[in-house]
Amino acid sequence: MSGPVKVSFSRMDKFAKCGEQFRRSYVLGDWGQPTLPMIRGKSGHAGTESNFRHKLETGEDLPIDKLLEEVSADFDIRSRQNILLPDDMAGVPASKIISTTKDQLIQATRNFHTHIAPVIVPDFIEEKIVLTFQGIEITMVIDLADKTGSIHDWKFGRLRKLDDANTDQLSMYAYGYHHKTGTMPRDVRLHGVNQDAWNTVVGTRTKADHSVLSRKIKTFVKATAAGIYLPAVQGSWWCSKKWCQYWSDCKYVNPQATEPYEV
Numbered sequence: 001m002s003g004p005v006k007v008s009f010s011r012m013d014k015f016a017k018c019g020e021q022f023r024r025s026y027v028l029g030d031w032g033q034p035t036l037p038m039i040r041g042k043s044g045h046a047g048t049e050s051n052f053r054h055k056l057e058t059g060e061d062l063p064i065d066k067l068l069e070e071v072s073a074d075f076d077i078r079s080r081q082n083i084l085l086p087d088d089m090a091g092v093p094a095s096k097i098i099s100t101t102k103d104q105l106i107q108a109t110r111n112f113h114t115h116i117a118p119v120i121v122p123d124f125i126e127e128k129i130v131l132t133f134q135g136i137e138i139t140m141v142i143d144l145a146d147k148t149g150s151i152h153d154w155k156f157g158r159l160r161k162l163d164d165a166n167t168d169q170l171s172m173y174a175y176g177y178h179h180k181t182g183t184m185p186r187d188v189r190l191h192g193v194n195q196d197a198w199n200t201v202v203g204t205r206t207k208a209d210h211s212v213l214s215r216k217i218k219t220f221v222k223a224t225a226a227g228i229y230l231p232a233v234q235g236s237w238w239c240s241k242k243w244c245q246y247w248s249d250c251k252y253v254n255p256q257a258t259e260p261y262e263v
């Protein structure tokens with residue numbers, strides 16, 4: 001790589017999961033086809049951003065009909081792209097899989113609007129923060145910080161486990177929050193929401209977490225400078241036809257391999 005060293009949670013996470021994915025996307029600029037879970041997440045986020053921008057201005061969440069209309073339109077636009085669909089669709093047409101995913105997203109958005117949004121009073125949203133640390137440029141976008149000093153992030157798809165409150169992504173947001181406000185966040189909150197349920201896990205961050213994150217960032221920078229991109233560990237769920245957009249032509253897997261079976 002040339003130019004200044006750029007660090008973001010997405011880059012670090014991708015590199016840790018699979019160096020080859022990192023090389024294909026960030027080094028070669030080959031982003032592959034989006035998957036349905038990616039589209040669902042982006043459209044869900046577009047809706048939450050719109051909701052909280054409205055709330056920042058008016059003090060009210062968006063009316064539910066307006067929110068669902070926006071999410072639906074966003075999903076329709078994104079799903080017209082060349083999406084990577086799972087090979088094993090058991091005879092179900094692609095259009096049916098896409099419309100089912102959309103229905104699930106709409107119901108998840110209803111759950112978000114009813115159960116999560118009303119208790120959040122935004123202070124700032126989608127805040128892009130760029131900070132320089134020992135010559136390294138670190139970029140992040142904090143989904144939302146509320147008036148009580150909590151940082152919020154949300155994921156559409158599955159509920160969150162307690163461990164999910166310990167991620168480096170939330171540590172990085174806490175780092176950015178401190179950079180912007182001069183204080184540590186009260187806590188970090190991760191919301192999981194799908195068509196059936198929702199939950200929130202909460203963690204805290206201290207200066208000690210900044211030190212841990214700083215060490216990880218410095219190691220990431222050294223590792224990428226070495227240009228060695230290890231493939232995903234065998235058995236990783238993201239190294240599969242369903243989840244990796246590079247599966248069909250990845251030099252580290254055999255896409256023609258037959259599924260194992262038991263005798």
Ligand code: SF4
Pocket residue numbers: 018019020021231232238239240244245246247250251252253
């Ligand atoms: S198929 Fe596996 S090894 Fe290849 S890029 Fe994807 S995750 Fe990495």
